[in-house]
Each structure stands twice: as C-alpha cells, then as structure tokens.
Amino acid sequence: MYRIALQMLMGDRGKYFGIVMGLTFASLIMTQQPAIFLGLMARSYSFISDLPLPDVWVMDEKVQFVDDIKPLQDTELYRVRGVAGVDWAMPLYKGLLKARLANGMFQTCIVVGLDDATLTGGPALMLEGRLEDLRRSDGVIVDTDGAREKLAKPPATPGGKPVPLKVGDTLELNDHRAVVVGIAKVTRTFQSQPVVYTTYSRATRFAPRERKLLSFVLVKAQPGVAPQELTRRIRQATGLAAYTREQFQKITIDYFLKNTGIPINFGISVTLGFIVGAAIAGQTFYNFTQENLRHFGVLKAMGASNGTLLKMILLQAAVVGSIGYGLGVGLTSVFGYAMRHSILAFKFPWQLLLFSGAGITLICMFAALLSIVKVIRLEPAIVFKS
Amino acid sequence: MQEPAVLCRAVAKTYDTGETQVPALRGVDLEVHPGELLMLVGPSGCGKTTLISIIAGILDQDAGSCRVFGRDFLHMNTREKLEYRARNIGFVFQAFNLLPPLTALENVAVPLIINGAARRTALGRAQEILERVGLGERSRSLPAQLSGGQQQRVAIARALVHNPRLVVCDEPTSSLDHETGHKVMELMREIAMAHDRSLVIVTHDPRIFAFADRIARMDDGHIDSVTTNGVP
Numbered sequence A: 001m002y003r004i005a006l007q008m009l010m011g012d013r014g015k016y017f018g019i020v021m022g023l024t025f026a027s028l029i030m031t032q033q034p035a036i037f038l039g040l041m042a043r044s045y046s047f048i049s050d051l052p053l054p055d056v057w058v059m060d061e062k063v064q065f066v067d068d069i070k071p072l073q074d075t076e077l078y079r080v081r082g083v084a085g086v087d088w089a090m091p092l093y094k095g096l097l098k099a100r101l102a103n104g105m106f107q108t109c110i111v112v113g114l115d116d117a118t119l120t121g122g123p124a125l126m127l128e129g130r131l132e133d134l135r136r137s138d139g140v141i142v143d144t145d146g147a148r149e150k151l152a153k154p155p156a157t158p159g160g161k162p163v164p165l166k167v168g169d170t171l172e173l174n175d176h177r178a179v180v181v182g183i184a185k186v187t188r189t190f191q192s193q194p195v196v197y198t199t200y201s202r203a204t205r206f207a208p209r210e211r212k213l214l215s216f217v218l219v220k221a222q223p224g225v226a227p228q229e230l231t232r233r234i235r236q237a238t239g240l241a242a243y244t245r246e247q248f249q250k251i252t253i254d255y256f257l258k259n260t261g262i263p264i265n266f267g268i269s270v271t272l273g274f275i276v277g278a279a280i281a282g283q284t285f286y287n288f289t290q291e292n293l294r295h296f297g298v299l300k301a302m303g304a305s306n307g308t309l310l311k312m313i314l315l316q317a318a319v320v321g322s323i324g325y326g327l328g329v330g331l332t333s334v335f336g337y338a339m340r341h342s343i344l345a346f347k348f349p350w351q352l353l354l355f356s357g358a359g360i361t362l363i364c365m366f367a368a369l370l371s372i373v374k375v376i377r378l379e380p381a382i383v384f385k386s
Numbered sequence B: 001m002q003e004p005a006v007l008c009r010a011v012a013k014t015y016d017t018g019e020t021q022v023p024a025l026r027g028v029d030l031e032v033h034p035g036e037l038l039m040l041v042g043p044s045g046c047g048k049t050t051l052i053s054i055i056a057g058i059l060d061q062d063a064g065s066c067r068v069f070g071r072d073f074l075h076m077n078t079r080e081k082l083e084y085r086a087r088n089i090g091f092v093f094q095a096f097n098l099l100p101p102l103t104a105l106e107n108v109a110v111p112l113i114i115n116g117a118a119r120r121t122a123l124g125r126a127q128e129i130l131e132r133v134g135l136g137e138r139s140r141s142l143p144a145q146l147s148g149g150q151q152q153r154v155a156i157a158r159a160l161v162h163n164p165r166l167v168v169c170d171e172p173t174s175s176l177d178h179e180t181g182h183k184v185m186e187l188m189r190e191i192a193m194a195h196d197r198s199l200v201i202v203t204h205d206p207r208i209f210a211f212a213d214r215i216a217r218m219d220d221g222h223i224d225s226v227t228t229n230g231v232p
C-alpha cells in the first residue's frame, strides 16, 4: 500500500512539484533567514570572540555591550593586577577614530591599542607582516577587509578598481601619521568598520586628549582559579564590572536583541516563510487528497482500513516534507557557501537544522491532518456516485 | 435448500440531507442465489445504487436486515466489516475507478495487496487474471492508455482477482458503446460465474437483460417483481 501511496503522489507531477516547491521555499526561508540573523548576532560580539587569550574582561560598571566604551583611569590597571588570582592583566584601548583617506574623505575606524610590552589581544591571523612590527615607529596593522574596501586608495586610472592598502602605505588617523606594517584577518564586526591595531601608547596618542582612555583590562586567571570566581573578586576589590568572555558575549548579544529591531525583523521573515510555505504546501496537499478522494474511497470500499489510509497520507507528507526540507537546507548551504567571501553575515550551526526541521514537520503534520480528517470521514458509498 | 448468497428483508434507507429526508428504500425484500447473475433494473433514482451499496456493506441500512452469506454487516464492527468486504466482495463501477498512476497489472493486484498478499504473489495472480480477460499483453499500460472497454475489463479482473463470493456492479456497461458492453457482459458470464459466485448487476440497459438469470425490477424504493429470464 505504501508503494501505491507513493505512486499516487508522484502520479500528479504538477501537484507534487507544487507541494515540494512550497516546502522548499518554507525550509529555505526558515533556515537562511535565521542563519543570517545568527551571523549578524555573532558579529555583535566578534571583537570578544576574536580574543581567546583573556579569561576575564574588566570595564566600567555602566558598559552595556562591547562597543559601549566608558573609559577607565589608567590606574585601574594596577588595581586589577593587585587582585589575588590574577595571572596577568593588560590594558586595551578600543575607540572609533577618523582616518583621512588619500581622496580627502574620512572613514571611521575601530582603533585597538594593545599593551606595548606584550601586544596582548592582537589579531590571531596575520596575512602580511608580523604582530611585532607594531613596535616600529607609527606602525599599525589593518584588517584585510578594511584594506581592500573602505580604506582602499582611489583607482590608478579613473573608473578602475580601488587599490588595496598595503604594507608600507601611510594613513592619517585623527591627524596623526600611521604606517601600515601588517595586514590581518579579523572577523567582521557589526558595523563592518575597518579595524586598525596599534600599541596602547600610540592609540592613546592618536585618540583625542581625554582624562580617561583605558577601555578594557584583559585578565588571565592563574591556573586553578575559576574565571567566574575571579570576576567576583575583581568586582569586590575594584568596584569595576568584570565578566568572563562568555558572559560578556552574552551581555553584548542581549543588548542587540533588546535594543535593535533585528530579532523582530528576522522573526517576521521566518514567520512569513512558515505561513506562506504552510499555505502553499498545505493547500496543494489538501487539493491533492481532495482530487484523490474517489480513489481513497475505492480503496476503502475494497476493504482498506482508515489506519492504512492514514499511514499512506502520512508517508506522502513525510516524503514531500523530506524532499522539500533537503532542498531548502541544501539551497541555504549553497547560498552560504556562495556568500562566504561577501559582507553578508551567515552562521549555520546544527541546531538550526533542528529548528527548520521542526518547522517543516509542523507544516507537513498540518497538511496531512487536514487530508486525514477528510479521508477518515469519507463514506465509501461515494464510489458508486458518478 | 442452499442458503441464499444475499437475503434482504424489509430493508429501508432514508437519506438525511439536513433540510429534507429522502426515502431511497422503503422495505426491500430480495434474495440472490449462489451462482446466479441477478440484474437490478429500474428508472433512475429508484434506489438501485443504494440497495447494492447496502448489499456490498459500504452503506448501513436504517431498518430491516441484509444478510450476505448468512452474516449481517450491521452486526459486525468496523474491522470485521472491512475484512469481510476485502475477502468476499468484488466491485465494478460505471466509471471504472482505476487508479491512474498504477499500471493495469498493479490495479488488478490492489485487492490482493489490501488482503495482505505479498506484492510478488499479488502481481503474479493479477497477470493470470488479466490474461483471462484478454489483456495479458497490456498489463504494463496505464489506464489512460487503454480504451473504455479495456479499462472495464481491467476493472472486472480487479473485481475477481481475490476470488470473492459476491460481485456487485453498478451500471458496468453504461459508459461503453453497445458492442463493447456486449463483450464485457459475455466476459462476465464466462469468467465471473465460476465457483458458485453470485453477481448483482445494476443496469438500465435493456440490451444486456439477456445475460441475467433473474431480473429484479425496482421502482420508488420497492422491488416490484422478480422474473426468471425467459419466463415472463
């Protein structure tokens, strides 16, 4: 009977494709949109996740997320270093400074200042030059996306391609001369601004003169000291906010979730995808059953039980569901792969497969249920009606 | 005397359409003997289809009893009814009602598959019976590739494949031209009548009356007369 169910399903090509297309569409939207959403959300904290070394981030109490800089006095660094259980503590400057481009335009950059002695917190992946080159005078390291896009020099010939910034080029940061000594690979941030690394002292020299300039203190716990415990001690000793890396990421993401319309927008997309997919697939599947009602009636008259017919319909729904789901998820993967070098955010963890899988299952159950009710209520006596 | 294949006593059925009550059967008495071909004839709307639906166990009567091989569907639960139908009843319809995406062979095998036969066995048996209705060569064809007469022969093969004791046919020749209808009826008599099998055929086509053993004439929910063929 299962084979007959499949033959019935594939027998009507038009409807079969209609149902599968509806489900493919739904699963594409329900996978791809959340993938972009998760990608964007991951970007919100990429500055934190890009720095694997420190266990604890120390900052002003009022900081709400990673881009919300409320500078500390330099002396706070020494107070943190004095807390028991701290292996090392390094200063980090993070600020937005204007870079003047060769064409006279300004571009806001994220400038990161690293501890002069240890260069702790530098980019993990250097494409050109070495991190130590920052010790050369006026040295800065620029992220490759920034170097190729927003900081690129005007084309050599009019209408040509912009020339990427490369090692040896100079740029002006807040009216201070800086020399590119390296190119690094950095995870894109939320606003996709170019990232410029330099030493702490140079960064604070570039920055507008202010009383407080220290953005974060990066802390490594001594072996055997739990980061969680260390945050408690630092808070107690200094009155500053201290978070483990995971906590700080979560605070940042929560801020974006709460204070931007992003989750709502994506939520609407996903819901629409679900509804439209459910409508197309449910409607077509129902039509398909409706058109086959006479045949179900014949099977019933010949002695097929409701249970058998129910299983046939469930199988039909499961088959179109699996195919639509596979195609949708496949298309999403292809999309993500094709966009891997683009500015587009995309993150596809396995949990997302469960999410869209559950969505498609729901649609199929809904579609099958409508049809099943119809078939179970069906009087076999209709077979003699012409 | 042998037990009748079908024994209806005072069978009544009224359709309730919500607004109106349509009495379709008003106390029908009928016997069908084992091994006979009984034709049920009468004007349109007189209740023929309703009666064979009750006899075939796909519709419940409101009153009276209808025993098929000694058992009344009213006294069976749903599962027993299904099994009883699956084993004992064959169906032939005016509109053929073959499953379009299945080949002739697969269509014929359906009753056996419903009865739980393995696909291989079912297809083997289906091929035999298709050959007996003269369509052994067309077993791979889809219904749409066959003529009306051929489709009805496939439907007859399907009605007989599981060796039911009773075959009910509603207007089996009405969708066919006279000559084809005649051939179909010849085939019915020839292969359907074996093994004490009974046939109840609803028709209003007087040209095939000659194939009947007995003819029951219906009007307005009653059986007016039953005549043995050739004997007025």
Ligand SMILES: Nc1ncnc2c1ncn2[C@@H]1O[C@H](COP(=O)(O)OP(=O)(O)O)[C@@H](O)[C@H]1O
Pocket (backbone or CB within 6 Å): B015, B016, B017, B022, B023, B024, B042, B043, B044, B045, B046, B047, B048, B049, B050, B051
């Ligand atoms: N499902 C139904 N609902 C309401 N009335 C019906 C239904 N089926 C048949 N009838 C009515 O019952 C009467 C007998 O119908 P039917 O048994 O189909 O007659 P026949 O087959 O002799 O033409 C007719 O008046 C018909 O309109």
Ligand SMILES: [Mg+2]
Pocket (backbone or CB within 6 Å): B048, B049, B050, B170
């Ligand atoms: Mg009728």
